[in-house]
Amino acid sequence: MAAFESEAAPVVDVGAIVSDLRAVRRDWRQSQGRSLEPGGRELPSREVLNDVLTDLRGVLFPMRLGPPELRQEVEDFYVGVTLDKALHALSAQVRLELQHSARHAHLGPRDVQARTDHIVREFALALPGIRRLLDTDVLAAYHGDPAAHSVDEVLLCYPGIHAIINHRLAHTLYSLGATMLARLISEIAHGQTGIDIHPGATIGSGFFIDHGTGVVIGETATIGERVRIYQAVTLGAKRFPLDADGHLKKGLPRHPNIEDDVVIYAGATVLGRVTIGRGATIGGNLWVTHDVPAGANLSQARSLDNTPAPSASAALAA
Template identity: 55%
Template structure:
């Protein structure tokens, strides 16, 4: 590690990304870079231009959003995700300073994400910073409520998993909880009008946990994802309270309707409704706007495309020898 930290200037990231210069000061032409750079500019600016509305260059930063996500987690659970040496005298100062840094960065990221809002207008653009500050302030005010939800999720994990020996173990070792933490933060931003930023948070959580929860999904209290890898929860899913799901569960869409021009219809309710106290075991696939009734148990590897009433027990048909 020390060798990496003492790496010579010639091997720094900046120098590795810069074409080597010849003795006369000109760049090495071995790779024909002038033609490549010009071709990429032509593609970027003219023939294959993908910039939003043809003009938006500013983008939210995934790297900064990861820093913000880590800081918010530390503010919510300071000794677990922040500093384990905190005490009663130092903890509030740590939380306050951490939140100040996070929220200052978040306001700028919200502003950048709002450039992609469907509500954009001249008046909207003129007040963009003010709107971003208001969104951030409202988000900050909801952090105590978010933490209350997360403590309920922690309790559900401890009660639902016999392998969970403590709340601290869940906080530090359970990817399902980290995914839910990210979802609760992202969902709040989604409802406050920053869906692009919310999607970045959910994608960062997916990258680190393998759990893909769309921030538009509505998930009730005391939610527990056990193990979690491969879980997918779609945008319009509605999940009640005290629901427990296992790895590789999909709450997805059965079909993708199109309009008269063949374009996908977006925003329609197309994912399942899971009522209170439902358990969904590993590998189950539940598709379409169907309802899983309260208290039901969906067995492993079930493929379900129709509603089931309350207290149902659905399992795969047994194989029988003829």
């Protein structure tokens, strides 16, 4: 007993630490031009958005991603109630983002509310189209993976499908102007699956990410229809131009264009505003920084005499 008592926690002046942390927060808020007046949370909540996403997945796929006790005879009732709940929660989060950005955009409360209502309304109207797109993604995964036994297995188990559900929701919000919420939604999927898709990326129907861990798709990437990529593929930027003040220029097209029916195998890196032509195949672990013509087949495989095959750049030059 005496030995146990001798292991008491060290004495800490908690009050002093709290005071120092308050001073640090005050200095940060002053440097950022933020109000020092007491008030509530000013930014969207990742936790609330995670709950919204759970509800939206159930709305989109009620009998597979909805509650386990759900029955088909009350499916529409569940979808209606859950959608209403999700949209109310989403509206509050959109308003927080717009109020945060209103300090720089000089928007008044009425403008913030009007934009919030517009974003949430247009997002809700987009949900049937999102569901149709996701159906093509699920079918692409099922037909593209010989290990898949059913479309239900794909929807329930595949991290690529989980990530693309989040992306299609996030991309819609991004396009409507709720860019911070969109980024939070994409980062929730990133943390859960290891697949990092920026919500600004434009992705066509029938998209399949096999395995998925380590995939990175940049903000201005465009991906056509029926594209298949594997784990550790990067569709990234080659360089980051600076403005006259030495700051990174934002929003410039800097990521690849991937045309229809392209396959990119594991570990390949495609950088810059290059175009991978329709039906091309990019082999594993290639580093591609130039346009690839339609139908090309790039590979690093070795021949039977162990002579390395040409590099991607050499193959293109040939």
